[in-house]
Amino acid sequence: MALYHNLLVLAGLVLAMVLLRTIRRPGGPRGYAAVLALQLVLTFTAIVYEDRYLGTVAICLCALTVIAPAVLERGARQMFALGRPRLAVRLSGLRAMLMPGAGLGRQQQILRGFALLDxxxxxxxxxxxxxxxxxxxxxxxxxxxxxxxxxxxLFDHRWSEAVTHYESHFHPSYAAVRPTLALGILRALGELGRHDAAAALLRSIEDGPLGSEAGAAELLAQARLTFLAHVGALGVVEDALARDRGRRLGLSPGTATLFLGIAAARAGDPLRADALLQQVPGLARRSETRLAAAARTARAHIDDPASALSDELQDFVQAVGERFRAAVRERSGARRLQPLFMTTALIAASAVWYAVTLAAGWAGVGLLRAGALTGELWRAGSWGRVFTAPFVHADLVGLLLDCYSIWLAGHVLERIHGWARTGLIAILGSAAGMWAAAVADPDPAQVIGGGNALAVSVLVATLWTLLPARTPGLLSTVRRSVVLTLLFLLGAHVFACIPGVYGLRSTPLSLGTAAFVASALTLLLPPTLPGWTRRPLAALCLAAVAVVGLGAVQVTREDPIAFAAAHRDRRVVENGVALALPASFERVDADDRRHPLLPVFPGWLDTQALRGGHLVEFVVVADAPIEGSALFVLAPALAHELVIRPEDAPAPAFAGFVNYTLQRNGETIARVVERRLGSHAVLLLAAPATALDPAPALYSAILGDAALAD
Structure with missing residues (x-):
């Protein structure tokens, strides 16, 4: 049940993200955007009205029209990379069929051409x-x-035809904004000896958007290398490629050797050029099907006289060579990025914590054993839970959302602030959020936890860091893209605060407090602090980590189930029977809650168990039958739907009571534990059958202490 609700929320988030990206894209497919918008409305309707049928339809449609096309697109690209374009065309055709209104017909036509090529x-x-x-x-x-x-x-090395067709249909600088086309035309012009035209195109590339884009540095270096190799600048090309065979420039060993051979031939060294070009077929990768043919073509023209360069062109070649050398030195001297120690540690801790919770079967009430927090436990002195609760997750979808948010924001935050500040912001911010929720929540038994506060702390701190005044060197386009993504993730975490009965609850107060503390720490601990502060900050961060460890140790020594059994302060009378209940039980009427396995009857429901998708309810039947279960007095129609069987080997905690299992279509779906008090029957209903496993001592104590009211 909890998985369904989280999948529905995840479907809504995915649809909103893809819709936003589709609308923002210039000339984006409006038809597909309309399809996404309709699905988003359907998902929101299913959430608001708790309609399971509509929700299931929304999840399936999202999987078919968003998730599956993304997987198929990745598969098609992989097939192209492996040299299997026909299979790639089939995958792309299936993708186009699953994305109505996306306008992929033109793309399919192009892909069929590549299949014909193969x-x-x-x-x-x-x-x-x-x-x-x-x-x-x-x-x-x-x-x-x-x-x-x-x-x-260009693929067939028909250089003259390629250049003629290009120049007859495009402006000479058109390729400057088409990276792959630009490299091909540069090479074709170089092979034809049209170095002036190649220089003009390279100048357009350097002066255009690719020349100022940090992410296009590798492409720009390859364009300069192509030009320099064909004008015979052997010294520059050799300095760049000889040491690591082009790895710094994103080239394979075979491609780097080809450029060296071309440069040697154009520099008037045919013997060396021939020796280098003969090595190319042996160095070519399996996917580089045309590299050997390119080497053969170059060897066929190895003795052609080099074209004379004008003085102006020689000056340009020298200037390009200097810029190329500077770019290569910059890439060589660039400091290797340090590993994201704290970001990785936060994600790993959350994942391991969830794996332990899952393996131990700590769902619902069992989440308290995993370290979740309640106001009642906080007031009883369980301080460690404010530090452990942010790492407790009740479902996989919530874990993935939190880990993705931390991973994405942590790449910015930890690179700029370092691991110590990142750790302090995440741990102290989330702990403050848990504390605020425990202190202010009017429900003392409300289970509080989840990584939302942890993720929000990192997201908010990163957004502060991305302000232009704090990171002035960042390109505005990059800043805008990252900020929009982080704001969307922040909205997703706020959206997760919608009240519900399943999973761990993140209150707006806990997220707001986490955001406030994270903001304060980010402003008080800027990255411009003197160098001597690094060690004190590292010591503080390690101390915070140690406190989390101490909190985890304290949680392992506590027994929250025994605590609940000992603090059953709620005394109620239900149909003439007195019950002593802990604060987690809530009075419900018929159909106040819904569960897919059993109806909810008038009685007392364990809201903590419901957080894990478990139905645990105490119901009192006043005029119970002498024989058989009193369950069918509440709902006679269930006798035609369910098969009730006495349980042969009940759990030791319930051995003194009458135990039944309920089966539907041969599958055990629930348990009923009954205790007779005269003409009254106290029923403990549990669905699924394992719902009592996290806290059998608590439930047996409630059932055993039930008594007829005076």
Whole structure:
């Protein structure tokens, strides 16, 4: 039950994220956006009205139209990388079918051309694309098709045809914003000896958006390398590639050797060029199917005279060489990123904690054994739970959301602030949130926990860090993209505060307090603090980690179930029977709550057990039958739906009572434990049958102490 609710919330979050990305994309598919919006409305309706049928439909539609297409897209790319385009086309076709209104028809046409290339060769693919040109009318579609024709010609090393087609359909600097096309045209111009045109294109690339984009540094370096190799700048090319065979520039050993051979040939050293080019086929990877052919083509022209360079072009070559050397030195001298120690530790601790909780079967009431917090336990002196509760998760979906938020925000926060500040912000912020919820929550038995406060602390601190005044060197486009993503995740955690009866509860107060403390620590401990503060901060962080460890030790020594059994201060009378109940029980009427396995009858329900999807309820039947279970007095129709069987070997805690199991379609779905008090019967209903396992001593004590009211 808890899994269903979390899957429904996750489906809503995924739909909202994909819808936002689709709308923000220039020229995005409006039809697909409308489909996503309708699904989001359906999901929200299912959540608000608690309609399980609509919720199941929403989850399935999200899986079919969002999750499955993403998996298929990754699979198609992998198939292309492995040289199996026909299978990639089939996967892409299935993806297009699952994304109505996404406008993937044009993409499918392009992919069919690549499948033809693999099956029938370049000429068949060219004929196919030229047929598409004749049928196309949209200028944008025509541009895409002409790009593919140029790509086919470049693939077949038909340099002259490729350049002619490119120049007849595109502006000379068009390729400057098309990275893959730019590298191909640069090489074609170099092979044809048109170095002036290649220099003009390279200048357009350097002056364009790719030249100022930090993420395009590797591409820009490859473009400069291509140009320098074809003009014969052997010294510069050799300095960049000889040491590590191009790894710093993202090149394979075979490609790096090819460029070295081309540079040697253009520099007038045919013997060395021939020796290098002969090595290329042996260095080529399985996916580099055209590399050997490129080496053979280069060897065929190894004795061609080099083109004379004008003085202006020589000056440009020298300037490009200097910029290229500087870029290579910068990449070589770039400090290797330090591992994200604290971010990884927080995620690992949450995952291990959840695995232990799952293996021990601590659901519902059992979450208190895992370290969850209640106001009642806090007031009884269980201080360690404010530090352990942020690591307790009741479901996998919540764990994944928290870990993803910490991982994404931690990449920014820990890189800038370091592991000590990150640890202090996460631990102290989340602990403050747990404390505030325990102190202020009017329900003393409300189970408080979950990593929401932990994730919110890291998210809020990262958002403060991304303010322009604190990180002025960050590109505005990168800042905007990261901030929007973090704000969306923050909204998802706030959305998780919607009151519900399943899972661990995160209150707005706990998240607000965590955000406030995280903000204060981020502002009080900026990354510009003097260097001598590093050791004190590290000591404080390690002390906070030690406190978490001490809290965990305290939790392992406590028995929250025995505490609940000893503090059954709620004295109630139900149908003439007095019950002594802990604070976690709540009076319910018929159908106040819903459970998929059994109806909810008028009686007293354990709300802590319900957090784990378990139904545990005490019901009193005034006029119980002499023989058989009193359950069917409450709902006679169940006698036609369920099979009731006496339990042969009940748990030791319930050995003194009458025990039954309930079966539906041959599957055991629930247990009934009965105690007779004259004409009254006290029923302990548990669904599923394992719902009593986390706290048998508590439930047997309640049942054993039941007595007829005076």
């Amino acid at each position: 099956r029938d060769g370049v000429d068949a693919a060219l004929a196919y694309f030229r047929g598409l040109v004749a049928a196309a009318e949209d200028p944008a579609e025509l541009a895409v098709i002409h790009e593919q024709i140029v790509a086919m010609l």
